[in-house]
Amino acid sequence: MSTHPSTLAEWQALAASLTFETRAFVDDQFVDAVSGETFSSINPATGETLAEVASCDAADAELAVGHARAAFERGEWSRLAPGKRKAVLLKLADLMTAHKHELALLDTLDMGKPVTSSLGDMAGAIGCLRHQAESIDKLYGEVAPTGEESLGMVLREPLGVVASIVPWNFPLMMTAWKIAPALAAGNSVILKPSEKSPLSALRLAQLAKEAGLPRGVFQVLPGFGHTVGKALALSMDVDCLAFTGSTQVGKQLMQYAGESNLKRVYLECGGKSPNLVFADCKHLDAVAKHAAAAIFHNQGEVCIAGSRLLVENAIREQFVDKVLAAAERMQPGDPLDPSSFMGAIVDETQHRRILDYIRQGVEEGAQLRSGGQALERPGYFISPTVFDGVTPQMTIGREEIFGPVLAVFGFDSEEQAIAMANDSDYGLAAGLWSQDIDRIMRVTRRLQSGQVFVNNWAGGDQSMPFGGVKQSGNGRDKSHHSLAEYSSLKSVWISLEG
Incomplete structure (x- = not known):
């Protein structure tokens, strides 16, 4: 069996050798859903079931949010020097590179895209992670123009807990577009992959742990939008919601944000280009x-x-x-x-x-x-x-x-x-x-x-922002602009007089 397959037979052999992680990743551990419920992950090229995956709901969301908040407050990641966060994310990019064929195959089996397309997605995902990692220790704060009696500073700080809800059409690439800038900025991130394509996200969680992301900083909750996705959107302790998907669902998520804590909502929705x-x-x-x-x-x-x-x-x-x-x-x-x-x-x-x-x-x-x-x-x-x-x-x-x-x-x-x-x-x-x-x-x-x-x-x-206007949403993925979305401005005015 080739670990670098290039023919149909070699890809089939690699597929036959795979085992799937199907449990949620919460607080650095793979666990069953609190309810014990599962859903079927289907191979659309055959109609056959690939695996039974943990179906998370509101109880799992509450646990994950609690762990994410605790991790943020501990500061092992949120207050870590940017250069050290960069090193961890670059290690994750290296691990993704080493396992790119496996990751590409998971997306192909899960949602049906050609494996050559999935390999292209892996290049995009890894490139995004590297770009955001390399950016975080090169972006400076601001010093306001003042007189000698004052000093004005503008600081950028992480938001806190970010919930990322990603679609099934480019599973791991869209995941990278969302989590790379959020993690780079120092946030704790909870990822809700599509129930139609959860397998690569769960494998990514294994690699993230191996790369050295601290406990609770990155968690993965497979499940449905109307259960665990809704719970994350309504959570009073989630500070930001990043979503790629349909305009209809995007509108619902904005309503949930208004009904809860006015969390930031960044949407990349539909198109008819x-x-x-x-x-x-x-x-x-x-x-x-x-x-x-x-x-x-x-x-x-x-x-x-x-x-x-x-x-x-x-x-x-x-x-x-x-x-x-x-x-x-x-x-x-x-x-x-x-x-x-x-x-x-x-x-x-x-x-x-x-x-x-x-x-x-x-x-x-x-x-x-x-x-x-x-x-x-x-x-x-x-x-x-x-x-x-x-x-x-x-x-x-x-x-x-x-x-x-x-x-x-x-x-x-x-x-x-x-x-x-x-x-x-x-x-x-x-x-x-x-x-x-x-x-x-x-x-x-x-x-x-x-x-x-x-x-x-x-x-x-990766230098160009990706996003739309009108009912295509308001968020921007890629580039330095996405880093800005996952941080908040703090104005500091210091009096220097006597």
């Missing part, structure tokens, strides 16, 4: 491949998926043909096969939801150009689906489907393209393809989006 292609763009074949990958990567289960393709009518017919040709080469396959571009939909519920949207698109008059059906094989697979002739009034043109369904719109002018792009409740990401620098600057500034990708899709690195 427009991808604008103007007739002056070059290399249409390459752009079409990017446009297809923007929606079909990760089976379309991506918050920033380029699900609305807006194409200037002068090139629309030929461009859509090129997108169709690219989509044909992106058919789903075995997630353990390194050659598979797409894998399985995360579970039966999401599989059924996507097919319902496809049926609705046909009923509302959109032109189904390709795909639109489930694959006849075990598990939950849907072929890349392209609808042309979509209008802004159609359901598939407005609602987030979170699946491999592309809606193509046509436009005739720059003004029309901007209006169509902004005609959405969401504002997480937008793409723009053009060779006209004047147009690029005009359109970029007018797009109502937290991120704009020009002549690329989903570009950027």
